[in-house]
Amino acid sequence: MAADETDSTLAESGEFAVIDRLVRGRSQPASVTVGPGDDAAVVAAPDGRTVLCTDMLVQDRHFRLDWSSPHDVGRKAIAQNAADIEAMGARPTAYVVGFAAPADTRTADAVGLADGMWQEADSTGAGVVGGDMVRAPLWVISVAALGDLEGRRPVLRSGAEPGQRVAVCGELGRSAAGYALWDNGIKGFDGLRRRHLVPEPPYGQGRVAAQAGATSMIDVSDGLLADLAHIATASGVYIDLAGTALAGDVDAVADAARALGSDPWQWVLGGGEDHALVATFTAAPPPGWRVIGEVAQADGAPRVTVDGAEWGGAAGWQSY
Amino acid sequence: MAADETDSTLAESGEFAVIDRLVRGRSQPASVTVGPGDDAAVVAAPDGRTVLCTDMLVQDRHFRLDWSSPHDVGRKAIAQNAADIEAMGARPTAYVVGFAAPADTRTADAVGLADGMWQEADSTGAGVVGGDMVRAPLWVISVAALGDLEGRRPVLRSGAEPGQRVAVCGELGRSAAGYALWDNGIKGFDGLRRRHLVPEPPYGQGRVAAQAGATSMIDVSDGLLADLAHIATASGVYIDLAGTALAGDVDAVADAARALGSDPWQWVLGGGEDHALVATFTAAPPPGWRVIGEVAQADGAPRVTVDGAEWGGAAGWQSY
The missing domain is CATH 3.90.650.10 (PurM-like C-terminal domain)
Structure with a gap:
């Protein structure tokens, strides 16, 4: 697939070939025991608790592909989930990604999106450990993020008190x-x-x-x-x-x-x-x-x- | 909002009122320390590892609203994620949900979807602990699921051997x-x-x-x-x-x-x-x-x- 990747579409490449291309050669932090490619991933949770959140981005609502490169969209999708994990006082450990796109989406654009996600995930110290690709009339990207509290209590919205x-x-x-x-x-x-x-x-x-x-x-x-x-x-x-x-x-x-x-x-x-x-x-x-x-x-x-x-x-x- | 819920739309109700309606009065398993309503949820992971997967459903691709009730769609979205957790040899512990829908979606349909999700989640022994609602031209539902291996090794796709x-x-x-x-x-x-x-x-x-x-x-x-x-x-x-x-x-x-x-x-x-x-x-x-x-x-x-x-x-x- 590598040779004609720039010109091919998701439909021409086929789901499993595209997923293989998106996942191949990616590295994972040591905390990821099982990465992409099975029914689910397995991630270390040494704290005995895990922090979990999700955020969804819809084309032309949360991003425009004439303003953002797919790489930008991938970075943004990870970043906004990472920020939610940070806001609990936790450290991001893993992300899973749902990606809906039209069949005529260029495979190179899906690769760009994934590259942006992996780059941003890496900058948070965490891995993209799995996902799902489906067909839809427009791009919809849903990320769920896991975080580690490292023994601390979660910082909630409800703890503010007068005088602080x-x-x-x-x-x-x-x-x-x-x-x-x-x-x-x-x-x-x-x-x-x-x-x-x-x-x-x-x-x-x-x-x-x-x-x-x-x-x-x-x-x-x-x-x-x-x-x-x-x-x-x-x-x-x-x-x-x-x-x-x-x-x-x-x-x-x-x-x-x-x-x-x-x-x-x-x-x-x-x-x-x-x-x-x-x-x-x-x-x-x-x-x-x-x-x-x-x-x-x-x-x-x-x-x-x-x-x-x-x-x-x-x-x-x-x-x- | 309760009185005119059947007739109102998501746009008329407003995002925060709808989310409040979807979440209000739901129960959570004891393993959920922080449920919906903060930047992220906190879920027990006593095993020290957690299993994580995601699946996305797109209207008219994975379900049709003239065949399925919103309640059916909610059950299916949770069920297919629960099955991925089961396939690792794990027990589902929590779900987060991304829900994209048109602004003129009836609030009662969003409530039906959520009711189906909570029912199915409960039947797997786990809770719906958070989510995100966004606007899109069609329904897209993305679920991420967490699971607990309870001390067992994960059952992968790669372990089959001749003679088995x-x-x-x-x-x-x-x-x-x-x-x-x-x-x-x-x-x-x-x-x-x-x-x-x-x-x-x-x-x-x-x-x-x-x-x-x-x-x-x-x-x-x-x-x-x-x-x-x-x-x-x-x-x-x-x-x-x-x-x-x-x-x-x-x-x-x-x-x-x-x-x-x-x-x-x-x-x-x-x-x-x-x-x-x-x-x-x-x-x-x-x-x-x-x-x-x-x-x-x-x-x-x-x-x-x-x-x-x-x-x-x-x-x-x-x-x-």
Whole structure:
């Protein structure tokens, strides 16, 4: 198959030949006892518990193949699952992938997707250990991720308490800025446009936060305010952010906002998909984390404010 | 939301309200430490290893909503993943679900799907511990399953050796017969038509086979010959089936075959989706399993024959 791989389609290559091509020669971490090729994989879980999550991406809803290369899509699909594992204070150990695509999909594009997945999985220290390929009218990619708590308790959304500090690790607003640039056909701002296609979650920092005593944590997938609202609701608290603490993120997207005539705060407060980690701490957060607000007693319904006021823009993404 | 649930759509209800409705009041096994509602779930893995697999179903490719109720689709999606866990000799412990659907999907149909999933998960002794809901032009359901080996070694496809017996547990040919009946609009044969919509894998028998020393195992998802060919190839052996040993399965679909003018052997040997378990044993298989053939030395390429001869029909399903 190698010779005509660029020109052949999934239908021409055949399911089993394609799967063989996607899997052949890939390496796995030592923790993977049984990798792809059997009914299921076997992965070490030395902690005696395992963390499990899943996220699904749909073509033209979560990615566009005229913006992203298949390699980008593969990286993004792994990254957003890895961020969920990190947000529990765990370390990713393995991924399985469901991939639906039209029969006339070029085999080379499926290989590109898999290459991106393996690259991103490797950067999280984990393996792609299995999957399923099916036919559909459009690309749908579903990843499930496993994680290892390494003996720590999981960091839930429900542990925030009044008096604690809110801190973030990673970028805010970049993906939303990048999306707006793509969507309006604005060239330049390569870093922001790139970040929308492939997020860069702060790998390893979920564990760092857990070790530093994080009391609650979530990854910013829907938007900072929306995701902190999940913590506020689960913990029954009120969260107030300090606008000045977010000035660096606003500055990073300010030029793009000017070019588009947009409000950079909307991207920083309401934009998702950067997969930064946001957590609460009783003491100062660990290096690499910056304090952006504080937890207070809920006076009424749990909510999130900026400098004591409700934010007037859209708080975040909903699927429907 | 409860009052107008039957009439509302996913878009009208909103993502978070729908998820709350799908998750509310569900019970979880004791092994689930953290269930739905956080970034990820936490599931006990007392064995120190975990088994992981995934399978994806696409509307009009793997199910039709004019044949199956959403509840049926939910049961099937869980069942086919559970069968993969069983085929490793493990016990299912948890499932996560990705569900893509159009915005105008009735919320009641999403609830039906979830009810079917929870029912089937419960019948395998495991919980649905998380998921993701996204918008797409058609239904796509992706399930990932976790399993517990309970201290046993995993039963792989590669362990069959010459001289061993091939045995099966569960039904063969029923789902394929049911599909042909549906596809040709033939009424009656309710049991067969039902079995195509909801398979009944022999839950618990993967563990029984492993405890009885099964040397290799697979679930029949693509077709008996195709799946045994996976074992033959992975093990480097030749497998010969005894036609007489499959007479009971052929008899069970014979009337339907007559009604359709079809060959019942095609369904029994080439039909997938029944999710029977087929395994190899050095000694007599455990109760509930029936011997259907034997493993021999490969004389050339690994292959599967019936009464010493190549089967002339289609051996099984490929996705493209």
